[in-house]
Amino acid sequence: MSDDVILKVRDVYRTYDIKGGLFKKASQLTAVKGVSLDVERGSTLAVVGESGCGKSTLARMLTMIDAQTSGSIEIDGLPIDISKTGISKEMRQKVQIVFQNPYGSLNPRQKIGHVLEEPLLLNTDMPSSERRDLALQMLQKVGLQPEHYGRYPHMFSGGQRQRIAIARAIMMKPKLLVLDEPVSALDLSVQAQILNLLADLQDEMGLTYVFISHDLSVVRYIADKVMVMYFGEVVEYGTREEVFDNPQHDYTKTLFAATPQADVESIKKRLAAKAA
Amino acid sequence: MSLLEIRNLKVEFDTAKGPFKALDGVDYKVDAGEVLSIVGESGSGKSVAMLATMGLLPDSATITADKMEFEGLDLRTLSAKEKRKVIGRDISMIFQEPIASLNPCFTVGFQLSETLKAHTELKGKQIKDRVIELLTSVGIPDPAGRLNAFPHQMSGGQCQRVMIAMAIACSPKLLIADEPTTALDVTIQKQILDLLVKLQQDSGMGLIMITHDMGVVAETADRVIVQYKGRKMEEADVLSLFENPQNPYTKALLSALPENATGDRLPTVSDFAEAGGF
Numbered sequence: 001m002s003d004d005v006i007l008k009v010r011d012v013y014r015t016y017d018i019k020g021g022l023f024k025k026a027s028q029l030t031a032v033k034g035v036s037l038d039v040e041r042g043s044t045l046a047v048v049g050e051s052g053c054g055k056s057t058l059a060r061m062l063t064m065i066d067a068q069t070s071g072s073i074e075i076d077g078l079p080i081d082i083s084k085t086g087i088s089k090e091m092r093q094k095v096q097i098v099f100q101n102p103y104g105s106l107n108p109r110q111k112i113g114h115v116l117e118e119p120l121l122l123n124t125d126m127p128s129s130e131r132r133d134l135a136l137q138m139l140q141k142v143g144l145q146p147e148h149y150g151r152y153p154h155m156f157s158g159g160q161r162q163r164i165a166i167a168r169a170i171m172m173k174p175k176l177l178v179l180d181e182p183v184s185a186l187d188l189s190v191q192a193q194i195l196n197l198l199a200d201l202q203d204e205m206g207l208t209y210v211f212i213s214h215d216l217s218v219v220r221y222i223a224d225k226v227m228v229m230y231f232g233e234v235v236e237y238g239t240r241e242e243v244f245d246n247p248q249h250d251y252t253k254t255l256f257a258a259t260p261q262a263d264v265e266s267i268k269k270r271l272a273a274k275a276a
Numbered sequence: 277m278s279l280l281e282i283r284n285l286k287v288e289f290d291t292a293k294g295p296f297k298a299l300d301g302v303d304y305k306v307d308a309g310e311v312l313s314i315v316g317e318s319g320s321g322k323s324v325a326m327l328a329t330m331g332l333l334p335d336s337a338t339i340t341a342d343k344m345e346f347e348g349l350d351l352r353t354l355s356a357k358e359k360r361k362v363i364g365r366d367i368s369m370i371f372q373e374p375i376a377s378l379n380p381c382f383t384v385g386f387q388l389s390e391t392l393k394a395h396t397e398l399k400g401k402q403i404k405d406r407v408i409e410l411l412t413s414v415g416i417p418d419p420a421g422r423l424n425a426f427p428h429q430m431s432g433g434q435c436q437r438v439m440i441a442m443a444i445a446c447s448p449k450l451l452i453a454d455e456p457t458t459a460l461d462v463t464i465q466k467q468i469l470d471l472l473v474k475l476q477q478d479s480g481m482g483l484i485m486i487t488h489d490m491g492v493v494a495e496t497a498d499r500v501i502v503q504y505k506g507r508k509m510e511e512a513d514v515l516s517l518f519e520n521p522q523n524p525y526t527k528a529l530l531s532a533l534p535e536n537a538t539g540d541r542l543p544t545v546s547d548f549a550e551a552g553g554f
Contacts, residue, residue, distance in 0.1 A: 050461035051432075158318075187317035187488060192532040192542035199541070214462060217491075221534035221542070258466035260491025262533060264519050267494050271515060274477075 006208050007039040007062070007176055012071030014057050031057040033232040034071070039176075039225070042202065044209040046223035046240075048216065048255070054232040055212050059180050062210060063097040076175050089123050096169035100181035102161035106153040112139075112164055113149040119171045134171065141204075142167040142197060159190035163197065170201065178210045183218060195222060216259045220244055228252050279450055279482045280306045280329070280367075283343035287321070287328050290336045298324045298337075300506045306450065306482040311473070313485045313497035313514070315529075321506040322486045326452045330369055331359055347449070365395040368443040372455040374435035378427040384411075384438050385423030391445045410441040414471060433464035437471070444475060450482045451475075457492065469496055490533055494518060502526045 012035045020026035032054040039045045047055045060066040061073065067083035074080065075094045096119075099105040106115060116135040120126050126134075136146050142163040153161060162182060169177055179198070183191040195218065201207055213219050219226060219240075226243040228236035228251065235249040247253050261267075287299040299321040306312045314322045328339045329351065344351045346367060351359070371377045379387060388407045392398050398406055404423070411419035414437040427435055436456060443451055453472060457465035473496055476483045485496055493500055493514065500517045502510045502525065510523035521527045530536060531543045 050463060188490070188529060189317060189532050189544050192534075192544045195534070196541050196544065216462070217533065217535040254463060258463040260465075260469075260489065260495045262491045262494040262518070262530075262535065264515070267515055267518055270495065 004041045005038045006041045006076050007037070007045075007210070008072075008074040009035060009037045009062075010072045010074075011036055012058075012061065012073060013069045014054075014061060014066065015069045031232055032061070032068075035229075035234055037227060037234075037237065039208055039210065041175075041208055042206050043224040044202070044211055044222055045225045045227060046211045046213060046219040047227050047229060048213060048219055049229035050214060052231075053229040055229050056180060057232075058229075059097065059178050059210065059212055062176070063095055063178050064091060065097075092123055093172045094174055095176040095178065096172060096174040097178045097180060098162070098165050098169045098182045101185050102158055102165050103153075103185075105165055106161055108153055111150050111152055112156075115153075115164060116168055116171055119168065123172060138167045138171055141170075141201070143193075157190075158186055159193060162186060162190075162194055166194075166197065166201070170205065170207070173205070174207070176208045176210065178212070180212045181214070182211075184213065184215060191218070198222070216255065228255065277348060278305045279308045279310075279347060280304065280484075281343060281345050282325075282329065282341055285325060285328065285341045285344070286339070287324050287333070288338045290338070295338075298506055299328070302501075302503065302506075302508045304329075304501070306484060308449065308482050309476075309480045311476060311483045311485060311496055311498045313487060313493045313500045314503060315487055315490065315493050315500060316503035317488055319505065320503040322488075322503050323454050325503075326369070326454060326484060326486060330363055330367065330452070331356075332369075361395075364391060365446040366448055367450045367452065368446070368448045369452040369454065370436070370439050370443050370456050372458050374432055374439050374459065375427060377439055378435055380427055383424050383426055384430070385425075388438070388442055388445060391442055395446045406445070407441075410445055411438070413444075413475070414438070414441045415467075416441075432460055433468065436460065436464075436468055440468070440471065440475070444479070447479060448481055450484070452484045452486070454486045455488070456485070458487070458489070465492075472496070490529065502529070 012032060013030060014032040016029045016031060018027045018029055035058060037045065047058065049055045057066065061068050064080060064082050064087050067081065072079060078091060078094060080091060113135050116138055117131045120131045120134065136149060139146060139148055144160065144163055156164065183194050186194060202209065211222055223240050226238065226240050227234055228249065230251045236243055236247060236252045243252065247256060282304040284301045284303065285299055286301055289296045289298055302325060304325065316322045327333050333339065341352065346362065349362065385407055388410060389403045392403050392406055407423065408419045411422060416422055416434060416437055456472065457468050460468060469492065472483065485492065487493060497514045499513050501508055502523065504525050509525045510517065510521065517526065518530065521530055534542060
């Protein structure tokens with residue numbers, strides 16, 4: 001199935017220069033150190049790690065917000081190196097991103113219709129009536145109503161906003177969707193709805209997801225493959241079963257041990273330990 | 277006698293569109309040495325209840341209760357001055373955003389000593405010693421060296437430890453933790469929860485843990501109150517709640533946990549709302 005790899009990343013590094021001050025020498029910080037990965041079409045790769053481990057930097061490089069310092073990224077056969085070649089419209093259409101905080105990622109002065117049409121306005125020559133039709137279709141697809149078209153973001157709840165952000169991301173019919181902690185700002189029941197929506201869209205549109213998260217229970221539910229990052233390095237990479245059933249690296253084990261257990265057995269164990 | 281007993285608590289906010297009921301007749305009871313967890317989604321009134329108890333709600337809120345007693349002291353009739361003596365000393369609170377709860381302009385040592393100056397008789401060197409002792413007890417490495425650190429020089433987990441140190445500075449009888457680990461990484465969350473539970477067991481204080489995370493509830497609570505839209509849905513000890521939830525909303529919440537997923541789809545609360553009628 002090697003020909004069905006949609007995202008191919010080889011040995012990618014990202015280094016940031018830290019400016020020196022009067023008494024401080026300029027230095028360098030390597031946020032991502034030699035990451036390699038393959039994602040097959042229609043599957044989900046989950047990237048796990050704590051804050052500062054470089055998972056969002058990786059997302060920024062995949063979505064062409066930031067350039068890699070070295071290494072190669074290939075999306076659907078198209079090499080990506082924006083510091084050398086810039087970004088073409090074709091590249092833009094391949095990949096889109098959904099951010100963590102749906103309150104911050106929507107412009108409060110833009111109506112929802114405008115939010116959804118903007119990617120088309122910028123990247124295609126579509127006439128406005130067609131754009132409108134597409135936006136209305138998309139609203140329906142993510143479980144919103146046509147009358148939401150003319151409303152402003154503040155009129156929506158967090159879960160609805162995240163639906164809008166997802167709708168915006170798939171307006172361009174991308175091949176790859178990068179989801180940067182898409183449910184961590186949401187309530188449990190809303191989280192379930194959004195995860196269901198993502199699963200439906202994946203089936204329907206054949207989307208490939210790179211799902212960034214720190215919540216292992218969500219990862220276990222949604223991922224095909226799991227990658228664990230720690231201080232910019234990949235410490236564990238494998239299928240969901242491999243990683244969850246037989247974690248190799250100490251950090252992965254620590255991570256699993258730290259995840260709260262909500263099953264009856266663990267509660268019994270804790271209460272017994274407390275009584276003793 | 278319970279440590280804190282509240283009966284029929286109602287909170288209403290005046291809004292431009294008329295009064296909004298945030299909390300509609302909920303009872304709370306906490307004993308010394310007990311961990312009570314209040315769980316619910318945003319808008320369920322879980323924070324509002326505790327803010328009302330602490331007297332931290334804005335003037336637009338109307339608070340009524342049939343009973344609101346802390347150690348037999350009626351919190352409803354207490355003057356602001358008398359209340360200040362209790363709040364911060366006998367009842368203290370930790371908030372969700374550790375970095376935002378600390379004042380960025382003052383050092384950690386200074387902010388910790390403020391609490392001690394306000395509520396204890398300690399002076400000068402004694403205060404400094406107590407601050408170092410507190411920082412040690414919450415597990416800050418090199419506590420004497422960190423006294424002059426500003427909040428921005430510490431990580432989120434460390435700031436939360438400082439907040440906890442501040443909250444337990446006067447050995448409170450009741451500690452209210454409002455989503456204390458929501459903004460933190462899982463590994464740090466584990467450390468902070470372990471620390472809170474350890475402090476609670478060592479000192480025998482009552483602990484109210486407000487959270488939306490069923491995992492946190494399972495790891496810390498003795499007794500649980502489940503709230504939804506300002507009403508109490510269910511109250512049970514932690515084991516029976518997870519083993520045998522009674523209320524349809526609790527069942528919905530538990531089955532929406534991704535780790536309990538059985539099929540391809542996660543059941544959502546709205547699936548249950550139609551059947552359960554809440």
